[in-house]
Amino acid sequence: MTLPRVRFAPSPTGYLHVGGLRTALYNYLFAKKHGGTFVLRIEDTDQTRLVEGAVKNLIEVLEWAGLTPDESPELNGKGGGAFGPYVQSKRLEIYKRHCEILVKSGNAYHCFSTAEELEEVRKLQQKQGLQPKYNRKWLPESLGGGAPESEIKRRLDAGEPHAIRMKVPDNRIIKVEDIVRGTVEFASETIDDQVLMKSDGFPTYHLANVVDDHLMQITHVIRGEEWLSSTPKHVLLYEFFGAAAEPQDNWAPPLFAHLPLLLNPDRTKLSKRQGDVAVEDYRAKGYSKEALINFVALLGWNEGGGSEQEIFSMDELVEKFSLEHVGKSGAVFNIEKLDWVEQQHIKRSTDAVLAAKIKPMLLDALKNKSAELPVEVITGDLYLEQVAAQMKERVNFISEFITFSSYFFFEPETYEPEAVKKRWTPETNALLTEFGLQLEAVQPFAAAEIEAALKTFAESKGLKPAALVHPLRLSTTGTSFGPSLYHLMEIIGKDACMRRIKRAALRITADAVPS
RNA sequence: GGCCCUAUCGACUAGUGGUUAGGUCACCACCCUUUCAAGGUGGUCGGACGGGUUCGAAUCCCGUUAGGGUCACCA
Structure with missing residues (x-):
């Protein structure tokens, strides 16, 4: 088997969702376990949703978590790789070229319907209790539709704005082979003629992700379950490209693994409304990357084989991870257990490791408050290690080494x-x-x-x-x-x-x- | 609503036809103890429901129900 190449492909929304962290983690673990490559690709094809500095932040947070990609967008002289660029907005020519192949082979067609027009049709369909679906108004006569070629050519020549849609074949069953869910089948009638290329010249996710995964030689697509229902479109796209390509250009689809969702306590999809969802939030609250990674790894994966281990280091996760032991059902993000995992990691840390973590926080606290003991004593390794030894079984966060045991550094001012x-x-x-x-x-x-x-x-x-x-x-x-x-x-x-x-x-x- | 996915203690889960259904968090009790923790021991709590298949079903099949995802020129 060739070495796997996997990718984490977030859109740059400005922060990393904990669900995204888990997706990235599983990709990372799978890659590292098999000696493969972990690619970070930025899916920024929606120009209306650009967020300043999001990519930089994303890379920074992934690195903090220990999930440093092997290939990633170039930034400040770092990153890069042999399959770049890794930012989709920089690959527009590639998508355009590929989209033309599809039009030429009759698997895609130009669509001149405006957004307003489509919205109207959709409303009408819903009113009539029909499935909201593109009405194929611009499917050309040559592909069995009602749009005259001459009219299409006239508009094209006039430079009218248009989108390009894929032509989903009729009467087909499209099979998606999923590592965690087995074979999932979809009737082509239930699949819409998805827009591939938007009128602003940017591809949609569907086109871009298929083209990029192929070009970047991605072997396994490990992503959230929310993508499962659009996967048949992707499978079709691989098929179209494969049929049009030279034989040596292998467009066989990658293996898919759709991960169960992370849930709120009320079992709805984990959302901002019900608490913190950004990795940055947890980081700011003082959770360690080790605990967060450990905890999130357990949400949907278990070692199997009757193992009862709960606390894992990143190395152990890499060694033990397998897609076969990823569960199928959604998992509630339970903060109480996260807290316990955090505590376990602190308890198991050596005093020296803990001292090194306490020191910068203490130095920070010392800026606003003067110590009772000589600063060089209380910031010394020996002293901090002693504090760590005494307190490590009593704190839940590193920050509590300062807040719950300030008397090691500062004079008590009040008495309970x-x-x-x-x-x-x-x-x-x-x-x-x-x-x-x-x-x-x-x-x-x-x-x-x-x-x-x-x-x-x-x-x-x-x-x-x-x-x-x-x-x-x-x-x-x-x-x-x-x-x-x-x-x-x-x-x-x-x-x-x-x-x-x-x-x-x-x-x-x-x-x-x-x- | 259509399509798709899912269903074991409150939460995370083990389990792949024969188990007293196991572990962890949380909760309760006891032990340890100068306090608080940590730790130890024990306990409460579970296969959504209904049908099959089988000598035997949490496990396989069907249906129902519930939850979720998705149905954009968003990802």
Whole structure:
């Protein structure tokens, strides 16, 4: 088997839809798994929908996700490939040439109906309960229609604007061989004479995608299910071109794989209205590419063979992916599970990897807030790795290493009122002050030693450790929850601990405490 | 409405004629525990419906229903 060539062919709408991300991912995985090529092609044949900077953004987001194409539009000296250009608006001549072949072979014809005219016909048909379908007004006499050749020639010579439509044959069953769905059949009567070339000289998707897939030697078309019903048109186009081409020019259609759709919680097609659909949105919210890729891969694909693995790296996905295990039914995009996947990826990351991710966020936070500890200490790898080790099982997002554990970097400013109410007694201040003296003497200032000191002290006072532990946590962190108190104290160090205990004693005054 | 696709716990899914229908998220309980998590154990919950075929059906066939996609000079 020759090496597969697949493509992701989005239209540049300005952002990458998560469904698009999954389509791109499956294409990428399939290509990489088989040592093939992953092509990015931009389908920008609709001039009314141009979005500034969309291509650049698309490439940037794909790269962020780790789905860097092997061939893609050239941009800033990057990209390119042997089958370019990869932007359809730059291939207009190619489509024109191919369309002429179709007209010449009698598989396409000129149509002078205006948009308004067509709209009117369509309305009438709907009113009569008929299928909205082109009425073949301009199908020439030579092709069995009613339009005189002379009239067509006259208008053509006069340079009248016109579209070119494909002539769908009558009484045919068109078979689409789909890898995920098996054979799907369509009666040609249900297929409209699709416009191939618009009057503005741009091709429609149908023509462009067939021509490009052939010219770019695409072997597998892996795309969303919304394309399934237009696939018979594409199959027909391959057939037309094949019949008109030289024998060595092989127009056999590629293999198709139509992917199930991604759904909203109410099982309608995943849409903007019901939440975020852009990959950029999730990225901005702090989801990692690893988790997003992992999660999205599972929406419609499973390893099969009774595997119960849920967490996959990109390498594992490449190794294990197969089109045969892609499901047929739509999948709800469930954010709760995404969150869990994100958390799993954080938990499984090494402290060093986590530290590297925390650092830029911390540096950012440091711009608006001054640290209590020396900046060079808290931004150091060692320090951040310790924070990561303590917090990685308690956060759902990397950003929470800053927000949920700011006390590793910044002095607590407030103290959870609920916790103060619950844990602070009139004796607490005196108790903490006294314990502070013991703490001064702890050497080294490490978790085990701190714990021992605390327990000894508590025992000497006839108290449970908890009577000390909770107020201590509160005064050193301002919160009632978090990692091991002793470890946390070790990390922020004796000086900061002592300072914070004293400050808390001043701030949480006895009269603020219910007696 | 026509055409096409789909149908296993609330969600993602395993399963390809014989299983006590398995796993994960979420939920509940318990354990662990200074807190919060994480983790562990257990639990609640499922083959849309109706007909066939078969000794036997979640699995094969037909129908119904429901959901989705598509019917543009959009992709």
